[in-house]
Amino acid sequence: MVNRIIGGVLGGATGIAVMSVIFLMLEVETREQVQAFDAVARYVGMPGSTTLGFVIFAFVGTFIWPLLFVAIEPYLLFEDSPSNGMTLGALLWIAFFILGRGDLMGPLLVVFGGFTLAAHLAYGFILGVMYDRFADPTDPAVEQPPEAAGNRP
Numbered sequence: 001m002v003n004r005i006i007g008g009v010l011g012g013a014t015g016i017a018v019m020s021v022i023f024l025m026l027e028v029e030t031r032e033q034v035q036a037f038d039a040v041a042r043y044v045g046m047p048g049s050t051t052l053g054f055v056i057f058a059f060v061g062t063f064i065w066p067l068l069f070v071a072i073e074p075y076l077l078f079e080d081s082p083s084n085g086m087t088l089g090a091l092l093w094i095a096f097f098i099l100g101r102g103d104l105m106g107p108l109l110v111v112f113g114g115f116t117l118a119a120h121l122a123y124g125f126i127l128g129v130m131y132d133r134f135a136d137p138t139d140p141a142v143e144q145p146p147e148a149a150g151n152r153p
Helices: 002-029 036-043 050-075 081-100 107-133 146-150
Strands: none
Touching (some): 002 036, 002 050, 036 050, 036 081, 050 107, 081 107
């Protein structure tokens, strides 16, 4: 179980790095009209504090969501962790889209939606891949196909 927690946290950190790059691309494409990290700061009641928004974004994405994922992954819809991670990413995106869009409208809202959806799905996929990568092969929660279990040295 500890390996899965480590994998989740490493997946969260890697996913946050990728998500940050996608958000940076969003800022470039919209000429800094979106200010995604300011949306996080607004959500916690500190509007205008981009640095605080980024720190909260990085902390929650590296520790809180991955630990939640480790706890609920066995109960999610799909058999593979990357798909389950993308499911979590999509759910997080819905909340971010509703709460973080501010007063965006028109084509800018479509660009915001597309970039942030891609970022959240990439985050979830990476989280799931790293979660699987660090899984303990002797963990009873990890189901092995019979032919794979027989080929182990």
